[in-house]
Amino acid sequence: MNMNRRIRIVDTTLRDGSHAVKHQFELEDIERITSALNNANVYAIEISHGDGLAGSSIQYGWAKHSDDARLAVAQKVVDRSKITVLLLPGIGTRDDLKLSIERGAQVARIATHVTEADISEQHIRMAKDMGLEVMTFLMLAHMEPPEKMLEQAKLMEGYGADVVYVVDSAGAMIPDDVKVRIGLLKKKMQVEVGFHGHNNLGLAIGNTIAAVQEGATVIDGTLGGLGAGAGNAPTEVLAAVLDKMGYVTGIDLYKIMDAAEDIVRPIMRRPQVIDRSSLILGYAGVYSSFLLHTYRAVEKFDVDPRDVLVELGRRRVVGGQEDMIIDVAHELSQKKNR
Numbered sequence: 585m586n587m588n589r590r591i592r593i594v595d596t597t598l599r600d601g602s603h604a605v606k607h608q609f610e611l612e613d614i615e616r617i618t619s620a621l622n623n624a625n626v627y628a629i630e631i632s633h634g635d636g637l638a639g640s641s642i643q644y645g646w647a648k649h650s651d652d653a654r655l656a657v658a659q660k661v662v663d664r665s666k667i668t669v670l671l672l673p674g675i676g677t678r679d680d681l682k683l684s685i686e687r688g689a690q691v692a693r694i695a696t697h698v699t700e701a702d703i704s705e706q707h708i709r710m711a712k713d714m715g716l717e718v719m720t721f722l723m724l725a726h727m728e729p730p731e732k733m734l735e736q737a738k739l740m741e742g743y744g745a746d747v748v749y750v751v752d753s754a755g756a757m758i759p760d761d762v763k764v765r766i767g768l769l770k771k772k773m774q775v776e777v778g779f780h781g782h783n784n785l786g787l788a789i790g791n792t793i794a795a796v797q798e799g800a801t802v803i804d805g806t807l808g809g810l811g812a813g814a815g816n817a818p819t820e821v822l823a824a825v826l827d828k829m830g831y832v833t834g835i836d837l838y839k840i841m842d843a844a845e846d847i848v849r850p851i852m853r854r855p856q857v858i859d860r861s862s863l864i865l866g867y868a869g870v871y872s873s874f875l876l877h878t879y880r881a882v883e884k885f886d887v888d889p890r891d892v893l894v895e896l897g898r899r900r901v902v903g904g905q906e907d908m909i910i911d912v913a914h915e916l917s918q919k920k921n922r
Contacts, residue, residue, distance in 0.1 A: 588832055589830075589831050589832065590801070590831075590832050590833075590834075591796060591800075591801060591802075591803060591826055591831045591832065591833050592627040592628070592801060592802045592803075592833075593626055593627055593802075593803055593804070593805055593819060593822060593823065593833050593835060594626075594627060594628040594629075594630055594668060594691075594693075594719075594778075594802065594803070594804050594805075595621050595626045595628070595629050595630065595804075595805055595806060595807065595819045596630040596780075596804050596805070596806055596811070596816065597617055597621070597806040597807045597808075597810055597811075597819070597848060598614055598617055598618065598629065598630060598631045598632075598654070598658075599630040599631060599632045599633070599634060599636075599669075599670055600630075600634065600804075600806055600810075600811040600812060600816055601806050601807070601810035601811050601816075601848075602632075602633060602634035602647070603634040603645075603811060603812035603872070603873045603875075603876065604810050604811055604812065604815065604852070604853065604854070604856070604876075605810075605851070605852075605853055606645060606853075606876060607633055607634055607639075607640065607644075607645045607646065607647040607648065608647070608648045609648065609649070609654070610648070611649055611653060611654070611657050612657075613847075613851055614631070614649075614654055614657050614658060615657045615658070615660070615661055616847050617807065617843070617847055617848065618631070618657070618658040618661050618662060619661040620839070620842070620843035620847055621665060621807075621840075621843060622661060622662045622663065622664050622665045623664075623836075623839055624835055624836045624839035624840040624843055625664055625665070625834050625835055625836055625839075626665050626819070626835055626840070627665065627666065627802075627833075627834070628665055628666040628667070628668045628690075628691050629658065629662065629665050629666070629667055629668065630668045630669065630670060630693065631654050631655055631658050631667060631668070631669060632651065632654075632669045632670045632671075633645075633647050633651065634812065634873060635670075635672060635675060635873070635903070636669070636670040636671050636672040636675055636676050636695065637651050637669055637670065637671050637675070637676035637677075637680035637681070637684065638651065638675050638676045638677065638680050639672070639675055639676075643904075643906055643907070644675075644906065645877075651669075651680065651683065651684070652683060652687065655667065655669075655683075655684060655687035655688065655689065656687055658687075658688070659687050659688035662688060666690040666691050666717075667684075667687070667688045667689045667690060667691070668689060668690070668691035668692065668693055668719075669681075669684045669689050669691075669692055669693065670693045670695060670721075671692060671693070671694055671695070671707060671711075672694075672695050672696070672903075672904075673694070673696060673703045673704055673706075673707050674703070674904075676707075678710055681707075681710065681711060681714060681716075682714070685714055685715075685716070689716065690716060690717060691716060691717045691718075691719060692707075692711040692714075692716045692717070692718050692719070693718075693719045693720070693721060693749075694707045694708050694711065694718060694719075694720045694721065694740075694745075695720070695721035695723055695751070696720075696721070696722065696723065697722075697723055697724060697902045697903065698722045698723060698724050698725050698727055698728045698732075698733055698736060698751075699727075699728060699732070699736065700736075701720075701722065701736035701737070701739040701740050702739060704720060704739075704740060704743065705739075705743045708720060708740065708743040708744050708745055709743055709744055712744045717746050717747075718744065718745050718746050718747075719745070719746060719747040719748075719749060719778060719802065720740040720745040720747070720748050720749060721749045721751045721780065722736055722737060722740075722748065722749060722750060722751055723751045723753045723871075723902075723903060724751070724753045724754060724869075724871060724902055724903070725750045725751055725752060725753075725757075725765060726752060726754060726756040726757050726761060726869055727869065727900065727902075730764050730765050730768050731768075733750070733765055733768075733769075734768050734769060734772055734773075737769050737773060738772070738773065741773050741774065741775050745775060746775060746776065747775060747776040747777070747778045747801075747802050748769060748773065748775055748776075748777060748778065749777070749778035749779060749780055749802070749804075750762070750765045750766055750769065750777070750778070750779050750780075750795070750800075751779075751780045752779075752780065752781045752782055752791060753780075753782065753871050753872055753873075753903070754782065754784065754813075754865055754866060754868075754869045754870050754871055754872055755781065755782030755783055755784030755785055755787070755788065755813055755814060755862075755865060755866040755872055756784070756785070756865075756866050756867075756868075756869040757781070757785075757787070757791055758785070758787060758791070759787065759790055759791055759794040761791075762779065762781075762791045762794045762795050762798070763794050763795075763797075763798050766779060766794070766795045766798040766799060766800050767798040767799065770798060770799035770800075776800075776801045776802055777795075777799060777800045777801065777802075778795075778800055778801070778802035778803060778804070779791070779792055779795035779796075779800045779802075779803050779804070780803070780804040780816075781795075781804070781816065781817050782811065782812065782813050782814065782815070782816055782865075782866070782872045783809060783811075783813070783814040783815050783816060783817065783856070783858065783862075784813045784814045784858065784862050784863060784865045784866025784867075784872060785858075785863070785866035785867070786814075786858055788809070788815070788816055788817035788818075789817050789818070789821055789822065789825065791817075792804075792805075792817045792822060793825065793826075793829075796826070796831065803817070803822065804816065804817070805817045805818055805819030805820075805821075805822045806818065806819060807819050807820065807840075807843055807844040807847070807848040808820075808844040808845075808848045808849050808852065808856060809821075809856040810848055810852060810856060811856070811872070812871075812872035812873040812875060812876075813862045813865045813866070813872030813873070813875050814856060814857065814858045814859075814862035814863070814865070814866075814872075815856035818844065819835075819840060819844070820837075820840045820841045820843070820844045823835040823837050823840050824837055824841075860890060861875060861878065861879070861889045861890060861893065862875060864889075864890045864893045864894060865893055867897075868893050868894045868896065868897030868898075869897050870893050870896045870897045870901065871901070871902065871903050873903070874893070874896065874901075874906065874909060875893075877906050877909045878892050878893060878896075878909055878913075881909045881910050881912075881913035882913055884913070885913040885914055885916070885917035886917065886920075887913055887916040887917050887920060888916075891916055892909065892912050892913050892916060895912045895916065896908060896909065896912055899912075
């Protein structure tokens with residue numbers, strides 16, 4: 585029954601994958617990856633700092649190159665795929681969106697915490713007024729009951745979003761969690777529903793397939809799974825699995841496999857594996873991008889990263905509270921040395 589059902593895949597190697605390389609992508613790597621994704625006919629290619637437009641900062645991590653420089657090299661090689669950018673209200677601005685349009689962006693992804701959809705209204709309306717397709721993110725969606733998430737999703741729909749995403753930022757969901765949330769949004773909303781998963785519990789592919797089976801029509805992946813925490817659903821694997829299931833993505837399977845194997849894997853700083861720290865991210869429900877920040881903190885304070893992440897989960901920290909990692913590591917160090 586899936587024959588000819590279209591699934592759009594957004595590849596976010598050059599945004600979510602930025603976390604895994606400490607936001608230090610070389611411009612030539614950005615050009616090669618973008619070109620390969622475009623040639624493989626991926627629907628959209630996301631290009632931003634890991635924390636979105638204007639995310640380069642001491643709080644989130646300094647990027648090697650500006651938003652303008654990254655988008656400019658991508659713009660030169662894209663003629664099939666759409667360029668998309670991520671914007672977090674409070675970080676990215678109207679001027680950042682204008683710049684991205686000048687550099688070829690056709691899609692904006694506006695992201696908030698799962699309880700803070702109300703802060704996205706002006707950004708969604710602004711992006712729509714600029715002629716962009718707007719996909720919205722409800723991050724750390726596991727932290728609230730499905731009914732609460734639906735309330736927030738309805739706000740984004742009302743503001744003009746074209747797609748509303750359930751985002752498993754911590755890789756904390758299991759397939760049943762995904763099915764309930766996607767199914768509820770699909771039943772109660774008129775706009776398309778999307779899903780973005782992380783692999784901290786080893787479920788990124790399984791959760792994404794569960795989302796598709798419940799009606800999600802837009803999904804995310806990264807080449808080789810490159811991304812925060814234990815990484816994301818690998819785009820090349822999603823393309824293969826969905827093809828076997830009878831869905832249509834439009835992606836050239838051989839070309840997307842080659843892009844992952846020949847271009848991205850050689851520049852990975854570490855294998856995208858589920859080690860004990862990334863596993864704890866999913867178990868404790870902590871934002872996946874906190875992992876490398878945690879590694880740096882525990883080197884300074886000589887504490888177990890698992891203890892830090894579990895405590896961050898207990899405190900229900902969210903994106904933007906990266907400074908809490910240092911506080912927690914310091915507190916645990918003080919207790920350890922008493």
